[in-house]
Amino acid sequence: MREEKEIFGKYLSRHNFRDTPQRELILDVFLKSKEHISAEELYDIVKKLDPSIGQATVYRMLKLLAEAGLAREVDFGDCVKRYEYNYNQPHHDHLICRGCGKTVEVVDDVIEEMQKRVAEKFGFELTDHAMYLYGLCENCRKKRTNKFVLTTYFVF
């Protein structure tokens, strides 16, 4: 927490950006937030702590955080940008339940390695990737026997 603030502080001065109470508050809330928070969700919390803050400031701050390397953008396919904490965090992908929305962070070295190879096979140098595994968690699978309807966005 202290360390992250320091990093952000350095990022600001390095770019001649300014340290403002708004930025400090939003950073605080972001660092305490649960994973995969959206700008809207973050704004809702921040607003309660300081109703004078505008949502544009929150959007702008999330961009800054991503640029500073403290946040990472994730996109679950609903066209809502979500941000997760990214400092000193190992890279990971997401497993998402189509039933209840529950998410699990996953990594698999074999997959990562194969991704690199696939890219190379086509002459690409891999820079990054997005992998989202959608499925049904244990709980939701039990309910399926009733009349669970899956909203499919992708065809496996």
Place this chain on the structure above:
Amino acid sequence: MREEKEIFGKYLSRHNFRDTPQRELILDVFLKSKEHISAEELYDIVKKLDPSIGQATVYRMLKLLAEAGLAREVDFGDCVKRYEYNYNQPHHDHLICRGCGKTVEVVDDVIEEMQKRVAEKFGFELTDHAMYLYGLCENCRKKRTNKFVLTTYFVF
């Protein structure tokens, strides 16, 4: 082409939906279109063939096509829904160049298998997935020595 129209026709009657000239035209254009077309792009073509068609009709039709199993939604991360032809097509993922936007369709059985296993490890039954590999193609890599700046959306 004939077959796909038949499938769509059956889909329509099965659901008590109607066969209209607009739907036929849009289906025609979609079937002839290049991969990964967006609603906007499809509308631009359709409009030239029949300027009286509204874009809402195109949006509605793409939804129908996806429901009928003829189209598949893909999302390259820019929040623009794209559709690709999905009938009798083998499943594949995408390799996208961050420099020029060029896309390559890829499949890797090892990755597919590992995805299933990872999901199972967490008690999930995999229904589908989205995997986008971002990188630099050969051409864009050459330019990088000059002053290519990569817009990173995800951190690898």
Place this chain on the structure above:
DNA sequence: TTGCTTGCAAAGGATTTGCAACATG
């Protein structure tokens, strides 16, 4: 003082929806 930041509201892009007129089965 300089010029980065702010909140506001308006604009933006992509997609959806309400509705009256219109076709299809």
Place this chain on the structure above:
DNA sequence: CATGTTGCAAATCCTTTGCAAGCAA
């Protein structure tokens, strides 16, 4: 003819932007 369908425009959702006023350095 009953009801699905259309085109239009307005509405929606999330996000960005222009701007004048406000602050940090």
